[in-house]
Amino acid sequence: MAPVEVRPKPVLRSKYCKGCGRCIDACAQGLIERGTDIHPASGLVPIALHPEACNGCGLCVDACPEPYGLVSASLAAELDASEDRRRFPHPRLPAEEVPAARAALPEGRPLVVKGTHAAAIGALLAGCRHFFGYPITPSTEGAELMAKLLPSLGGVFLQAPSEVATVNMMYGCGGAGRPVMTFTSSPGFSLMLEGISYMIGAEVPGVFVDVMRAGPGLGNIGPEQADLKLACRGLGHGNTHAVVLAPATPQEMLDFTMLAFELSFRYRNPVVLLADGHLGEMTGKVTLPAELVRPGEPAWAVSGDAAHRRNLIASILLKETDQEAHNLGLLEKYARMAEGEQRAELFRCEDAEVLVVACTTPARMAKGAVRALRDVGIAAGLFRPQTVWPFPIRSLLPLLGRARRVVVVEASGGQLEDELRLALSHAGASTGVEIQHVRRMGGVLPSQGEIVEAIRGKRSSRKVVAA
Amino acid sequence: MSTFYERFERHDHAAGLKAQSTHYCPGCGHGLAHKYLARAIEELGVQDRTIAISPVGCSVFLYYYLDVGNTQAAHGRAPAVALGHKFANPDSVVVSYQGDGDLASIGLTEIMHAAQLGVPITVIFVNNAVYGMTGGQLAPTTLMGQKTTTSPLGRDRTMGQPLRMAELIAQLDGPVYVERVALFDAKQRVRAAKAIKKALRLQVENKGFSLVEVLSECPTHLHLTPLEAQRWVKESMLPVFPLGVKKDATPTDWGTWQKADFDPDALLEAVGARAPPVPRFCSGFPHGLFGGDIGLKLAGAGGDGAQTAAMLIARAAINEGFDATHIPSYGPESRGGTSYADVRLAQDEVFSPDVPTPHVLVAFNAPSLAKFGLAVAPGGVVVYDSSVVREPPAFDASVRAIGVPCSEIAAELGERKVKNTVALGALQCATGLFPDETFLAAIRQALQGKSKLVAVNEEAFRRGMRAAEGCGADDGWFGWWI
Missing domain, CATH: 3.30.70.20 (Alpha-Beta Plaits)
Structure with missing residues (x-):
């Protein structure tokens, strides 16, 4: 039986x-x-x-x-x-941090590529093998190059159904510890802001290359510095900040994209690279670096294996004091960024009496203007923020004593000037003279000629307004 | 122990009862769906590999409970987040757990496209016909006549009708398995557990996308007891949301996943930096030509080759070790329309890359010539296609305008596209910008892989030069204005 x-x-x-x-x-x-x-x-x-x-x-x-x-x-x-045995989340130790490594890159010939392509190549050199994006002019060629190159490098290119889906795919992929990026342009960047807030809250790295175009609304596809305010002050809801890099040449599109990945992982935070329509489309000489990056495996990643099982990527902290503590931690991180990541190019600033402040493509027109002004005996200099946030105030302050005029040249209604004024205010400093400006918008960049004219035409400290 | 954490430390730091009690209301179906998911993970032996995506809604706290890798997503975006995870680690087993507001309302784009993409992820969709966390509002799956706080008199047609997600998704090509199950009695619960396990197994086996819609009870917002709510699902929801397998495709393998390659040589090869440097022919930057940096504008209609010619000039300068920029500008048309290019050349660094007053204008049609002709700098050069521009405008006396029948020469060569190379030859003859060999090398470099076109382009360049003879740099013409 x-x-x-x-x-x-x-x-x-x-x-x-x-x-x-x-x-x-x-x-x-x-x-x-x-x-x-x-x-x-x-x-x-x-x-x-x-x-x-x-x-x-x-x-x-x-x-x-x-x-x-x-x-x-x-x-x-x-x-x-096990009533009395505490076990959270389970007895495993935190995963081991595998740092990124660098490998020598054989010398190649300089590339002649457009800005978006240079940024895409920079991403590949930085170890990015995951791209999610949605086509939008004038950023799309960067995505197209990624679509072409990633499959041959064992990478992933996925055209998402929208910018909203894009940023959330980045959130998942970045949360798994992978270097991930997208190309977008102003209206698309607007759509990504919610997701960027989540990424910042959950401390997820990711690189956003925003090739800015004219707005508001649909605007047009011409170059404008339309998103400085969004990138510096408006990265979605809540207590957010990210390093905002502002390249001015195709070479910097590559270099700064590589830097963006490094900073993104150093701070576990998104990084925004702001180009403009001209810079994205602009072809120029690009020299490759001596090394490329093989990404590491962060200990915090949710990567679907035993070592990382205890990890959580989330931006929700229900208990108010927990959320406050998290915010204080973020503020401390932003302070470290502000301390460590200010970058600027100073061109003929050493004895400058006319200090021109400009970034991205307008900074090149401004640089031309500075040379032209010097040719006619005006002691002009260009102060070019390479990071708009944090604003490179430390290298600006020593120049203010000599400057008799400060002129902000920009392709926006004053967004760069606002950053300058805020940075001065936070530093408890002042230019000592009225801040003047040359502004164009709508897809028009200030030309070298009109900058020269504006500065030569008005020697007083009254406002300079472009025709 | 099970796939649940033994103590829910993330649940208010496991204070008191919260250490082992969920946040769900009595009788809520979420706890059961969690339980069957946890069991499936356990039985398939994939706890270490699993990543659960918590949504927004009552199940936002899934990560309190499941002892797996956890990511919490924004409202509706869980499938996108799941795809990010899956592509990052194809060996991971990714579960997107979503409610009806999350999946069927705000996240409709994400779920439909993830389903159609068909990548092996598993979606658990809990449909209880009402918004729970926000307090009982109308859901996309709320029944007709059902009262909610935002349909206080009952849902009517002005509020739209309930969305049948399982059926919608099952008619897509992407998914391999879609089933709707319920929790209202022991038999349904067995089926639900089985369906969830199957949906997960299909991912573990790398077959494809699967979705299980779970009809669930929300006693709190239905204002019913848990047992009444079970009956309500059976009697009221079932007629609208019939149970059963909606799609069960014969699963084939999703395919192999690629492994990331970080080999330096492979990267150099991919970006085209492997080729040897192009030889230099130039003894120095042509400073004397226009008194410093040089600005060129090339303008025509789309297809005229203005951008290609502009790129050749920039490439030629960079090959010689100088700096150059090229900015294209197009009309809104995808084909045809206007096409302008600004090229700026400098010995060391191009400052302002735009060219509002070009030293050299190459115009391929009359509108381009009219638009930019008068902007040419004093002492500048204009090359235009005299095949199409019969009556050039009057230029400044210091500007030298050279009409070359680019289109006709190209037609004679049997390759209409090379009219831009003809124009380039004419430009070269008129300015002597760089040695001829510089341009010819740049042409050969640009035509790598299209060697058949090299000969005709070289010939076009020479024909362009010959056609412009008599107005070149060698005749001392520049002497009077420099």
Whole structure:
């Protein structure tokens, strides 16, 4: 005669029973009924279980929505045994941090490529093998080059259904510790801001190359410095900041994209690279670096293996004091960025009496203007922020003593000037003279000629307004 | 222990009962879906490989409970986040867990495209016909006549009708498996657990995208007891959301996933930096030509080759060790329309890359010549296609205008496209910008892989030079203005 199988009976851990009664229906024997007593710990009324006649079918356990309410005998035994043993999330140690490594790059010939392509190549050199994006002029050629090159390098190119999906794919991929990037342009960047806020909150790296175009709204595809404000002050909701790099040449598109990945992982934060329509399309000489980067494996990544199982990527902290502590930590991180990442190019600033402030392509027109002004004996200099956030105020302050005029040249309605003014204000400094400007918008960049004219035409400290 | 954390430390730091109790209301279906998912993970032996994506909604705290890799996503975006994870680590087993507001309303784009993409991820879609976390509002799956806080008199047609997501997704080509299950009795719960396990297994086996829609109870916002809510799902939801397998394709393998390659040589090869340097022919930057940096504008209609010619000039200068920029500018048309190029050359560094007053204008048609002709700098050079521009405008006396029948010469050569190379030859003859060999080398470099076109382009360049003879740099013409 075969031995009779004795199935263990379920165990009710009444503290964790919410008394929903789903198990009552599930029991064919009718051995479960509504309870009558309020449990002192939960304040709820657990069900009453009469296991005497129970045949251990387990259907009641399958009907209990609580993981640790009505449980199998074996689970109950395990829980009892470990009652006093704390285990969070499980006894594993944090994963080991595998740092990124550098490998020598054989000398190649200089490339003649456009800005977007230079940025794409910079991303590949920085070890990026994951690209998600949505086509938008004038950034698309960067994505197209990634689509062409990534498959041959074992990488992933995915055209997302929208910018919203794009940034969330980046959130997942970056959260897995992979260097990930996108190309976009102003309207698309607007759509990504929510996701960028989540990335900052969850401390996920990722690189956004925004080839800015004219706005507001659909605007046009001409170059404008339309998103300085968004990138510096408006990265979605909440307490957000990111390093904002402002290249001015195709070479810097490559170099700064590589730098962007490095900073993104150093700070576990997105990095924004702001180009403009002209810089994205502009072809120029690009020399490759001596080394490329093989990405590491961050200890914090959620990468789907045993070593990283304990990790969590999330921006939600329900307890207010936890959220506040997190924000204080972010502020401390922003302070480190502000301290360590200010970058600027100074051109003929050493004795400059007319200090021109400009970034991205307009800075090149401004540089031309400075040379032309010098040719006619005006001591002009260009101060070019290479990071707009943090604004490179440290290298600006020593120049202000000599400057008799400060002229901000930009392709926006004053977004760069606002950054300058905020940086001065935070530093408790002032230019000592009125800040003047040359501004164009709508897809028009200030030309070298009009900058020269504006500066030569007005020698006083009154406002200079372009025609 | 199970796939659940033994203590829910993330649940308010496991204070008191929260150490082992979920945040769900009594009788909520989420706990059951969690449980069947946890069991499937356990039975398939993939706990270490699993990444659960928590949505926004009541199940936002899935990561409190499941002892797997966890990522919490923005509202509706869980499938996009899941794809990011899957592409980052193809060996991971990624589960997107979503409610009805999340998946069927705000996240419709993400779920439809993820499903159609078909990449092996698993979606658990919990449909309880109402918004839970925000407090009982109308959901995209709310039944007709159902009262919610935003349909206080019951849902009517002005609020749209319930979306049947399982059916919508099942008709796509991408998914391999779609089923709708329920939780209202023991039989349904067995089926639900089985479906969830199958959906996960299809991913573990690298087959494809699967989705299980779970009809679930929200007693709180239905204002019913848990047992009444079970009955409500059975009697009211089932007629609108019929249970069963909606798609079960014979699963073939999704395919192999690529492994990232970081080999320096492979990268150099891919970006085209492997080729040997192009020889130099130039003894120095042509400073004398226009008194410093040189600005050129090339203008025509789309297809005239203005951009290609502009690129050749920039490339030629860079090959010689100088700096150059090229900025294209197009009309809104994808084909045809206007096409202008600004090229700036400098010995060491181009400053302002735009060319509002070009030293050299190459115009391929009359509108381009009219638009930019008068902007040419004093002492500048204009090359235009005299095949199409019959009556050039009057230029400044110091500007030298050279009409060359670019189109006709190109037609004679049997390759209409090379009219831009003809123009380049004419430009070279007129200015002597660089040695001829500089341009010819740049042409050969640009035509790598299209060697058949090299001969005709070289010939076009020479024909352009010959056609412009008599107005070149060698006749001392520049002497009077420099």
